[in-house]
Amino acid sequence: MDAKKLAAESAVEYVEDGMTVGLGTGSTASWAIKALGEKVKAGLHIQAVASSVASEDLAKQYGIQLTDFSELSRIDVTIDGADEVDAQCNLIKGGGGALLREKIIAYNSSQFIVVVDESKLVRTLGKFPLPVEIVPFAAELTLKQLKNLGCETSIRQKDGKNFVTDNGNLIADCFFNQIEVPELLNNSILLIPGVVESGLFLHPKVHRVIVGYADGTLHLLKGDKKK
Structure with a gap:
């Protein structure tokens, strides 16, 4: 099964x-x-x-x-x-x-x-790229701020175009590899203007x-x- x-x-x-x-x-x-x-x-x-x-x-x-x-x-x-x-x-x-x-x-x-x-079970989060929903306006600036947190970022693509959420926003996939303190990272991400929400639950x-x-x-x- x-x-x-x-x-x-x-x-x-x-x-x-x-x-x-x-x-x-x-x-x-x-x-x-x-x-x-x-x-x-x-x-x-x-x-x-x-x-x-x-x-x-x-x-x-x-x-x-x-x-x-x-x-x-x-x-x-x-x-x-x-x-x-x-x-x-x-x-x-x-x-x-x-x-x-x-x-x-x-x-x-x-x-x-x-x-x-x-x-899906891991010892430490981060191998799967962390999705962060961001507004389209000045998305490049938001990506730069996300990178400053220690990750590589890319805007998610679908069918050769930017993937757009049901809310009309973009998804930044953030490659951290290891997320040792999820609470701290989540708070840091949410402080960035242009970020709507992070995929850390x-x-x-x-x-x-x-x-x-x-x-x-x-x-x-x-x-x-x-x-």
Whole structure:
């Protein structure tokens, strides 16, 4: 069985009738959306908000009711993937380019459940380039300030053009190699004018991490088991 699929389907077991669910973005989150769709078809009643146009479209395809953010009183649980998870359960996210919306939804969720396969586990963050969402205006100046933090940077490309987020911004991929103190780096990045948000998701807001393995087993890296 696909390890990402296994982890995603396990996370969906935390979703209960009547909940408002945050939908992440990316390949692992897609498995969770599909699994939720099957539960909805079987009678589960939920409403959802999505972190990207792609996830919104997939949710509609699977019959998941979407609601407007203005009508929300709470988000009970959000399920999303990650590009790296360190030993303290800090994350790098944003490989799919939806980090800003993902972080807004995760921050406002009672439970933020992260699902990954074992390949995403690292001792120290940084091998995966850290995505930073920046405004297009004077992007070159923002890149220079990011480089001053000790990384190589490049504007993400797609189909030979600058990749543009659902918010109309750019993604600067920052190659640090090792991020020893994620909290400090995150604060330094957010102080740069032109930066919208970083792809560092810090452990206090990560409530559960479910890891799927190629042999079909699951490991709960953080959080309580479902009662």
